[in-house]
Amino acid sequence: MQIFSLTGKKPDIILLLVTLVLVTIGTVMIYSSSSILATERFKDGQFFLKKQLFFVLLGLGLMVLMTKIPLDQLRRLAYPGILVSVVLLSLILIPHVGIRAGGATRWLRLGIFSFQVTEMVKIAMVLFLAHLLTRKIKHVTEFKQGVLIPLSVTLLIVGLIILEPDFGTAVIITTILLLMLYLSGCRITHLAGLVAFFAPVGLWLIFHKSYRLERLMSFLDPWKDPQHSGFQIIQSLLSFGSGGTFGVGIGDGMQKLFYLPEPHTDFILSIIAEESGFIGVAIVILFFVVFIVRGFLISSKAPDLFSTLLAAGLTMLIALEAFINIAGVMGLIPLKGLALPFLSYGGTSLIMSLTAVGILLNISSHAT
Numbered sequence: 001m002q003i004f005s006l007t008g009k010k011p012d013i014i015l016l017l018v019t020l021v022l023v024t025i026g027t028v029m030i031y032s033s034s035s036i037l038a039t040e041r042f043k044d045g046q047f048f049l050k051k052q053l054f055f056v057l058l059g060l061g062l063m064v065l066m067t068k069i070p071l072d073q074l075r076r077l078a079y080p081g082i083l084v085s086v087v088l089l090s091l092i093l094i095p096h097v098g099i100r101a102g103g104a105t106r107w108l109r110l111g112i113f114s115f116q117v118t119e120m121v122k123i124a125m126v127l128f129l130a131h132l133l134t135r136k137i138k139h140v141t142e143f144k145q146g147v148l149i150p151l152s153v154t155l156l157i158v159g160l161i162i163l164e165p166d167f168g169t170a171v172i173i174t175t176i177l178l179l180m181l182y183l184s185g186c187r188i189t190h191l192a193g194l195v196a197f198f199a200p201v202g203l204w205l206i207f208h209k210s211y212r213l214e215r216l217m218s219f220l221d222p223w224k225d226p227q228h229s230g231f232q233i234i235q236s237l238l239s240f241g242s243g244g245t246f247g248v249g250i251g252d253g254m255q256k257l258f259y260l261p262e263p264h265t266d267f268i269l270s271i272i273a274e275e276s277g278f279i280g281v282a283i284v285i286l287f288f289v290v291f292i293v294r295g296f297l298i299s300s301k302a303p304d305l306f307s308t309l310l311a312a313g314l315t316m317l318i319a320l321e322a323f324i325n326i327a328g329v330m331g332l333i334p335l336k337g338l339a340l341p342f343l344s345y346g347g348t349s350l351i352m353s354l355t356a357v358g359i360l361l362n363i364s365s366h367a368t
Helices: 013-042 047-068 071-075 078-091 117-135 143-162 167-183 188-208 210-220 231-243 268-300 305-329 347-364
Strands: 098-101 104-110 113-116
Touching (some): 013 047, 071 117, 078 117, 113 347, 117 143, 117 167, 167 188, 188 210, 268 305, 268 347, 305 347
């Protein structure tokens, strides 16, 4: 694939190649992990593969489009983007408008497809914060002038997301706010104060809902309730253990045979671990590390503060999602139900992740 930029400079080819490799691995593993499930549900073993290939093509198209949009025009979308985010997050909370699944209302129906609103909101928030903090750069050391407005908008968005509920996305957006405030020059005392505010609120939200507390308890001791709260993480750990060093072979895994729930989505790495072993998991993690390094390198070489904050925010978004998914399925942190970027089945996640890559490639083509 050839990507052109308006500046005549080449975008970051390493970031592009890493992305394409991850998408390719994800597509192969989605077919491997979902074919039996798709046959059982839809009488078509390629059902999820066909849909994912459509999402891949659409996502790559948007990625290329993002490389061509001038950054100043992209910046103009900051306020409309956040307004649309508030409207959509409010719409999905209306009964019979939002689609409820897995105990949460996070989707809107678009024809024959469902759209997960928070995936778009995450990118809109990064764009908005990059624009606003650039405008407020002279006042960023003042809480009232430089911190209060981005904090207030973030709290509004996070509040709507918590109502879905989607605690994981709320944590990601809050973390990105803190990172971008830090990069823009916010006082450490202000950041410490925000952490001191968010930490007890987060703990209260965990202990306020029984299912969140149950997840925490199953993380600490999954074998206490192996058939219910601990079932998913136990099956995931079995996938990692049975894969050994080199795996049992692509397509030959057993955990996808209705043991591991939804193996093609949140637990795609567990199937990779079983079928390609430690080597396969290490390769996937290595590619994500390279992606993150290249993303922050793009941020460091960006031509202006807006581009620097935007690139850092988008890179941190991918990094946090990858870390939470990988650490969760390995049993290192409580499970959060977040997709693994570029690999998990899911149209909205893949399309928005590739859109973020397109913006990063765009910024890299303007590197100083």
